[in-house]
Amino acid sequence: MIDFQKLANEFGTPLYVYDAEKIRKRIKKAKTVFEGLDAEIVFALKANNNPALLKIMAEEEIGADVVSRGELLASKMAGMKRILWNGNGKTHEDITHFVNQGLNIVCIDSLQELPLWDGVNVIKLLRVNPDVDARTHPHISTGLRAHKFGVPIEKVSEVADRIDGIHLHIGSQITDVEPFFDAYSKALDCAKQYGFKYIDLGGGWGIDYEGKELDIERLQKGISGIFAGFDGKLIAELGRFIIGPAGYLVTKVVSVKPSEKIFIVTDAGMNALIRPVLYDAHHRIQVLASTKKTVTADVVGPLCESGDILARGRKLEVPIPGTAIVLENAGAYGFSMANNYNGMPFPAEVLVDGEEVKLIRRRQSIEELFTNVKM
Numbered sequence: 001m002i003d004f005q006k007l008a009n010e011f012g013t014p015l016y017v018y019d020a021e022k023i024r025k026r027i028k029k030a031k032t033v034f035e036g037l038d039a040e041i042v043f044a045l046k047a048n049n050n051p052a053l054l055k056i057m058a059e060e061e062i063g064a065d066v067v068s069r070g071e072l073l074a075s076k077m078a079g080m081k082r083i084l085w086n087g088n089g090k091t092h093e094d095i096t097h098f099v100n101q102g103l104n105i106v107c108i109d110s111l112q113e114l115p116l117w118d119g120v121n122v123i124k125l126l127r128v129n130p131d132v133d134a135r136t137h138p139h140i141s142t143g144l145r146a147h148k149f150g151v152p153i154e155k156v157s158e159v160a161d162r163i164d165g166i167h168l169h170i171g172s173q174i175t176d177v178e179p180f181f182d183a184y185s186k187a188l189d190c191a192k193q194y195g196f197k198y199i200d201l202g203g204g205w206g207i208d209y210e211g212k213e214l215d216i217e218r219l220q221k222g223i224s225g226i227f228a229g230f231d232g233k234l235i236a237e238l239g240r241f242i243i244g245p246a247g248y249l250v251t252k253v254v255s256v257k258p259s260e261k262i263f264i265v266t267d268a269g270m271n272a273l274i275r276p277v278l279y280d281a282h283h284r285i286q287v288l289a290s291t292k293k294t295v296t297a298d299v300v301g302p303l304c305e306s307g308d309i310l311a312r313g314r315k316l317e318v319p320i321p322g323t324a325i326v327l328e329n330a331g332a333y334g335f336s337m338a339n340n341y342n343g344m345p346f347p348a349e350v351l352v353d354g355e356e357v358k359l360i361r362r363r364q365s366i367e368e369l370f371t372n373v374k375m
């Protein structure tokens with residue numbers, strides 16, 4: 001058990017806390033899905049790019065799925081060996097940079113991008129749009145024809161001799177297996193038709209935010225059935241599944257304000273965790289010290305927007321001001337989407353590995369908010 005209050009006292013709040021052992025376990029679990037198949041897992045750095053966490057990924061021998069030079073640098077700092085590059089806005093300059101840095105696999109987003117890769121010696125995958133409905137939040141759904149990513153799967157015929165395989169990613173936080181099986185089967189048909197050696201299945205495996213999660217055993221059975229006869233290599237780009245449940249946002253209760261409803265005001269707002277505001281996301285809350293009285297409350301941040309909310313209409317015991325509360329499942333798209341709105345510095349990050357506790361990013365100072373400003 002992690003003593004969150006103790007960490008809050010020692011490192012201050014808002015504070016991101018990660019559990020190293022949980023990360024390792026989630027990687028092992030992800031690997032079981034591909035047992036008996038030729039497959040590799042890459043970690044999607046957009047979910048979290050702290051190099052100290054990526055080092056754990058490197059030690060577990062998984063590669064990196066990066067979208068920018070910044071993420072590429074983080075992956076190199078961590079010693080990640082296999083690099084896959086995703087993105088729908090790659091520039092000439094970026095391509096030169098990535099190739100010089102030892103890029104292994106590129107996911108090409110359009111037929112317009114394809115010529116940029118002619119003559120370049122990397123594994124080339126074309127992102128196809130399988131036109132399946134991922135049944136997830138519209139902002140994180142990507143596999144329908146109307147979305148901006150990839151090309152219609154029929155277009156592959158025009159360029160099949162210039163690519164090594166296909167890539168798809170139908171969305172994120174998907175908790176039903178069926179959309180995956182639909183998309184994977186379409187990808188397999190396409191790969192067989194053109195004799196491709198690679199299929200990149202993307203990510204999207206949904207975690208348990210509020211009671212529903214992807215059934216990993218069913219996923220494993222389905223994948224081993226679908227790809228049993230496939231004579232090639234599979235790739236999975238996993239972000240949230242690996243790091244989401246291994247991270248926590250610890251924030252101090254500044255006040256409990258009885259109004260028309262009860263507001264629990266914390267020192268973290270949508271600057272530290274924007275998911276509740278952006279996607280109506282639900283993060284379970286642990287109250288560490290309470291009055292024992294249960295109420296229904298909104299947990300709100302300190303920023304100047306009425307939309308600055310961490311949890312809406314949540315039933316919980318009234319926390320004691322000055323003590324910390326913990327938002328669960330904050331490891332993915334938590335710190336990586338944090339921002340400086342209202343002049344709020346970035347939170348600190350701590351890694352707990354058994355008995356060992358390590359500060360892996362110190363809190364940004366107020367002065368650091370402006371060190372790159374010239375007047």
Ligand code: LLP
Nearest residue numbers: 044169172173203204205237238239240333
């Ligand atoms: N591969 C591609 C091409 C992606 O676009 C993504 C996520 C992933 C892999 C990793 O997906 P995951 O395994 O983490 O579901 N900010 C949103 C999530 C955006 C996901 C974007 N793409 C959130 O906080 O829910």
